[in-house]
Amino acid sequence: MAIDAYGNYTTGTAYTDTSTKTSTKTTGSSALGKDDFLNLLMVELKYQDPTEPMDSEKILTQTSQLATLESAENTNKALESLTAALTTSMQYSGISAIGKMADTGSNAIQLEEGSDAKFELYLPEAATDGKINILDNKGNVLKTITMEATDAGVSQYTWDGTNNAGKELDAGIYYVEATYNKADETSGTTRVGLYPIEAIRYEGGTTYAKLGSSYVDFSKITEITNN
Structure with missing residues (x-):
């Protein structure tokens, strides 16, 4: 049990499992990331028909799409960091204004x-x-x-x-x-x-x-x- 910023009690569960040194990471997200697309591309190349190999232009297009996806992810991460920084800055500004x-x-x-x-x-x-x-x-x-x-x-x-x-x-x-x-x-x-x-x-x-x-x-x- 913890107390939030307004004096209200909140409940939560936090523990550390020391019985094993391995852990499994799961995610409930259904969105595919750049690594997923790269794996799909490698599987597609692995099982392509030797008599009808993938078009090089198609490979380049998919590679370009991967690069674009990675760039978008990096941009989103940067924006999230900037938002967090601005929020913290606003909070400190508010504290410094007390008494004014x-x-x-x-x-x-x-x-x-x-x-x-x-x-x-x-x-x-x-x-x-x-x-x-x-x-x-x-x-x-x-x-x-x-x-x-x-x-x-x-x-x-x-x-x-x-x-x-x-x-x-x-x-x-x-x-x-x-x-x-x-x-x-x-x-x-x-x-x-x-x-x-x-x-x-x-x-x-x-x-x-x-x-x-x-x-x-x-x-x-x-x-x-x-x-």
Whole structure:
């Protein structure tokens, strides 16, 4: 029993048979390799009719096909090695990004019919108060939510889907920006889509970064900067 990268237990069987020094290698593949084709060619030459020997042009054609097959196999192996190297490189890049700021390139949230919209904002410093603005795709402020005193870090907020007049808005995509005041009487701004990278997770060959309470495909991050 082993533990994978996510803390889940996995079962497997691994053993070494020391009772014999011989081993048999089997494969479930039904594809023929270059060695198989070469063996077939040698058998064909061995049992050819002496009165009607194989055409030399046919031999050259089959030999050329063997060379092409070998080249394709070598190319596939090289591509597999390159893919593995790139995957490893991406994983190391992800690890080195922990603690830095990630920008998803969008401050959009989705409002679903009959439901509140939940979103998260990151504040690098504690806020004494502030305002959270819900915008349409033209930048018009539809709703302003009061931000209470908030500690530094990621905080979750809820929008009930209404505008400042109390009218329920249509389901769709909206945008979130915020301004806040700090204890030193200076102000700051933030928006949805800006979060520190807290952790990295690998799953199915894909790298995910933990932004707030969610894991995001690393390739969806448009920019990474120092805090």
